[in-house]
Amino acid sequence: MSTTESLQAELATFEQHKALLLKDEGKFVVIHDQEVAGVWGTYEDALRAGYQKYGLQSFLVKQI
Amino acid sequence: MPILTAAIAADGPVIPILIGVSGPRAQALKDAGLAIPTPVLVRGLIDTGASCTAVDPQVIADLGLEPRGTISIVTPSTGTGSHTCNQYDVALVFLMHPGGVHVKSLTLPVIESHLDGQGIRAFIGRDALADGIMIYNSQSGTLSLAF
Numbered sequence: 001m002s003t004t005e006s007l008q009a010e011l012a013t014f015e016q017h018k019a020l021l022l023k024d025e026g027k028f029v030v031i032h033d034q035e036v037a038g039v040w041g042t043y044e045d046a047l048r049a050g051y052q053k054y055g056l057q058s059f060l061v062k063q064i
Numbered sequence: 065m066p067i068l069t070a071a072i073a074a075d076g077p078v079i080p081i082l083i084g085v086s087g088p089r090a091q092a093l094k095d096a097g098l099a100i101p102t103p104v105l106v107r108g109l110i111d112t113g114a115s116c117t118a119v120d121p122q123v124i125a126d127l128g129l130e131p132r133g134t135i136s137i138v139t140p141s142t143g144t145g146s147h148t149c150n151q152y153d154v155a156l157v158f159l160m161h162p163g164g165v166h167v168k169s170l171t172l173p174v175i176e177s178h179l180d181g182q183g184i185r186a187f188i189g190r191d192a193l194a195d196g197i198m199i200y201n202s203q204s205g206t207l208s209l210a211f
């Protein structure tokens with residue numbers, strides 16, 4: 001799967017979970033493929049968590 | 065508080081800025097036994113009309129970055145619609161002058177935009193200026209920026 005395809009899959013996962021995630025509006029979610037890794041208060045914290053969990057694999061960091 | 069002072073050039077408030085991979089990405093590269101790309105020193109135009117910082121695609125390529133998200137943006141050229149841009153995580157370092165003292169370092173997502181034809185390689189948006197104090201003095205032709 002290309003990086004673009006991975007990102008599209010992760011954006012689709014975000015849309016699937018959006019209603020639930022909105023309770024943390026303004027925070028940052030990390031998503032890898034169909035897995036929601038968690039929510040963090042800052043972009044940098046979310047980014048760090050994403051790299052620690054998924055290394056150099058594709059993952060999405062998105063503000064909710 | 066370190067203060068960056070730059071002359072306002074013919075093309076506006078342009079400052080030197082160092083763009084590198086983000087700290088978390090640098091650690092992941094190191095953990096994988098890969099080289100960390102050398103940060104790129106560019107001319108960046110301060111653009112308070114831009115909500116997010118943009119860098120030239122060549123910088124993205126030089127740093128070997130992959131998209132980490134997307135964002136919808138509205139510009140004069142998008143009319144009433146919006147345009148979706150990829151976001152890339154980077155470290156930005158504000159410098160007193162090229163090769164000089166670090167004034168401020170921050171990690172943030174940037175979008176890519178073809179800028180090289182304008183003689184700059186970054187638009188520095190309000191996200192990068194969020195904690196700053198900026199004085200644009202057109203009478204003296206200087207820009208001062210402190211964090």
